[in-house]
Amino acid sequence: MRRYGRLKYLLTGGGLVAIAYESFKHSDEPGHRSSFFNGAVRSSRALFAVTWCLADYKYSVRRLPADPEEYGVALSEIHLRLARRILKLCDANKGLYVKAGQFVSYMRQVPKEYSSTLSSLQDQAVPYDFESISGVIMRSLGKGMSEIFLSFDEQPIAAASIAQVHHAMLKNNQEVAVKVQYPGLENQMKFDIATMDFFSSLISRLIPEYRFEWLVSEFTKSIASELDFIQEARNSERVAHNFRKNKMVRIPLIYWEATSSQVLTMEFCKGQKIDNLDFMIRMGINPLEVAKALVNVFSEMIFIHGFLHGDPHPGNILVSPEGPKNFSLVILDHGIYKELSEDFRMNYCHLWEAMISLDSQEIQEIGDSFRIGKYARFLPVIFTGRTIDSKSVLGRGMSPEESKALKQELKSLNLEDILSFMGSLSPDFLAVLRSHGMLRSHIRKLGASNQTQLLGYAKFALQGLYSSSESDFVKVTISRAKSSIKYFKLRLLICFIELVRYIDKSSRSSMASFRNLVGSIGKQGQLKTLTH
Numbered sequence: 001m002r003r004y005g006r007l008k009y010l011l012t013g014g015g016l017v018a019i020a021y022e023s024f025k026h027s028d029e030p031g032h033r034s035s036f037f038n039g040a041v042r043s044s045r046a047l048f049a050v051t052w053c054l055a056d057y058k059y060s061v062r063r064l065p066a067d068p069e070e071y072g073v074a075l076s077e078i079h080l081r082l083a084r085r086i087l088k089l090c091d092a093n094k095g096l097y098v099k100a101g102q103f104v105s106y107m108r109q110v111p112k113e114y115s116s117t118l119s120s121l122q123d124q125a126v127p128y129d130f131e132s133i134s135g136v137i138m139r140s141l142g143k144g145m146s147e148i149f150l151s152f153d154e155q156p157i158a159a160a161s162i163a164q165v166h167h168a169m170l171k172n173n174q175e176v177a178v179k180v181q182y183p184g185l186e187n188q189m190k191f192d193i194a195t196m197d198f199f200s201s202l203i204s205r206l207i208p209e210y211r212f213e214w215l216v217s218e219f220t221k222s223i224a225s226e227l228d229f230i231q232e233a234r235n236s237e238r239v240a241h242n243f244r245k246n247k248m249v250r251i252p253l254i255y256w257e258a259t260s261s262q263v264l265t266m267e268f269c270k271g272q273k274i275d276n277l278d279f280m281i282r283m284g285i286n287p288l289e290v291a292k293a294l295v296n297v298f299s300e301m302i303f304i305h306g307f308l309h310g311d312p313h314p315g316n317i318l319v320s321p322e323g324p325k326n327f328s329l330v331i332l333d334h335g336i337y338k339e340l341s342e343d344f345r346m347n348y349c350h351l352w353e354a355m356i357s358l359d360s361q362e363i364q365e366i367g368d369s370f371r372i373g374k375y376a377r378f379l380p381v382i383f384t385g386r387t388i389d390s391k392s393v394l395g396r397g398m399s400p401e402e403s404k405a406l407k408q409e410l411k412s413l414n415l416e417d418i419l420s421f422m423g424s425l426s427p428d429f430l431a432v433l434r435s436h437g438m439l440r441s442h443i444r445k446l447g448a449s450n451q452t453q454l455l456g457y458a459k460f461a462l463q464g465l466y467s468s469s470e471s472d473f474v475k476v477t478i479s480r481a482k483s484s485i486k487y488f489k490l491r492l493l494i495c496f497i498e499l500v501r502y503i504d505k506s507s508r509s510s511m512a513s514f515r516n517l518v519g520s521i522g523k524q525g526q527l528k529t530l531t532h
Contacts, residue, residue: 039191042093049089050199053082054206068411079113087117094125095185096192096223098161102313103219106438110215127159133166133180140260148258152178158315162226167268176255179229179264186227193220214423218430222310226335229264235334236266242305248293248323250330269330271318275445280319285327290319291448293329295456298439303352303457303464306345308431310336312438338431345464348432352461355380360388370429375421381406383436384454 090101105118240251258265318330354362367376
């Protein structure tokens with residue numbers, strides 16, 4: 001059996017070489033920089049890094065201390081060491097490895113040492129020369145550059161791992177941004193994905209408690225859709241239609257006559273990345289209002305439309321100094337989207353309604369519909385920072401008692417439990433979980449509280465429950481009124497709890513001041529007695 005297993009992985013390794021050869025031998029694109037040798041070098045780096053990580057892990061875990069607290073600290077140090085090694089691999093191999101690292105960094109389901117370390121990866125690349133890029137455009141669109149563009153800036157305004165973007169003018173004087181896919185990228189992707197798939201299977205075989213095939217599977221789906229610019233253009237138009245009545249959102253127009261599977265020509269929209277606070281302050285834009293608008297946009301995508309942007313990193317969300325509140329959000333890069341099933345969308349709305357109302361029984365029942373069973377009790381912790389039995393107000397986290405009880409409960413879970421939980425999650429759930437984590441990061445950088453995101457989710461979850469596709473004006477009005485009333489009750493409850501807390505805090509502060517005053521008067525009396 002062991003001999004068969006070794007043979008299986010030897011054949012798989014040989015298969016990688018075959019894939020590389022088949023991928024690159026037919027590449028006759030001018031300026032094509034990817035090659036069989038390039039792929040073999042990247043694969044060799046990956047082989048060395050992963051083998052080193054496996055050997056390090058297998059050796060180190062045998063020496064972990066028995067004490068639970070010391071065990072946790074030592075295991076964290078091992079993960080951090082391996083994460084830094086993987087970071088170096090991604091930096092060295094660039095391209096899809098950077099994309100994969102970023103993908104992992106936004107997944108809250110992997111050990112935190114990996115997500116925090118890989119979050120430093122920047123999706124930047126050395127741009128291709130203009131000759132290579134113009135060659136892709138002409139072959140893909142079947143026309144010369146002068147037939148399509150009045151002017152075309154040879155220097156790109158952005159260069160990432162799969163494409164670079166140029167500023168240009170169409171023949172009708174329309175200012176556009178032209179996104180051009182790198183030549184030979186599809187072939188490179190086949191080889192890199194096969195390499196990642198091989199190593200994830202190898203890790204699962206050698207370390208059974210680490211099963212990350214689902215992660216590679218999700219990344220593969222994600223990157224495959226991102227390479228199809230025709231699909232990206234369709235996604236863009238669909239989102240533009242969904243937000244057609246929302247003046248706070250701008251989606252660049254698509255120019256189909258200059259668009260293909262490798263070239264995407266869209267309206268040029270000005271703005272700065274959503275994490276550029278200096279720009280907002282300089283333009284008189286309130287970052288807290290930007291945070292609210294961001295939450296509203298993505299809440300609407302999830303709870304109302306069921307069509308979710310899959311890669312909302314700062315470079316894909318711009319803040320434009322034009323709009324109803326002195327700004328608007330420009331949403332870019334529509335290659336990765338997740339269409340949520342209607343069953344999932346409704347169940348997810350119900351989950352948030354149950355978490356808002358602290359209905360532990362309902363949360364458990366919804367967990368059964370998500371097929372996560374006993375792990376449903378941890379959903380409020382993941383999304384709201386409260387335990388399933390918590391009585392604290394939404395967005396205020398856990399009390400010290402709840403935190404202590406949760407720590408004790410988590411000690412009973414091992415890595416196999418966590419991976420079992422992750423393996424039971426549907427692709428829809430993984431998508432909203434990833435989006436939730438990325439949004440929370442943006443909101444924190446904008447200086448807004450966690451409550452901003454939670455209240456936005458609560459509002460749109462209730463709207464999602466009562467949203468109606470009916471054309472009947474009366475039915476639509478009733479549905480909207482129901483969601484508004486529930487949301488108003490929620491806000492009223494939060495305000496009441498905050499008021500009680502404020503009064504309690506003020507009374508304690510007043511009592512402390514009174515005691516200090518009495519104490520100081522007493523000390524002065526004693527001093528006078530001593531002087532006499």
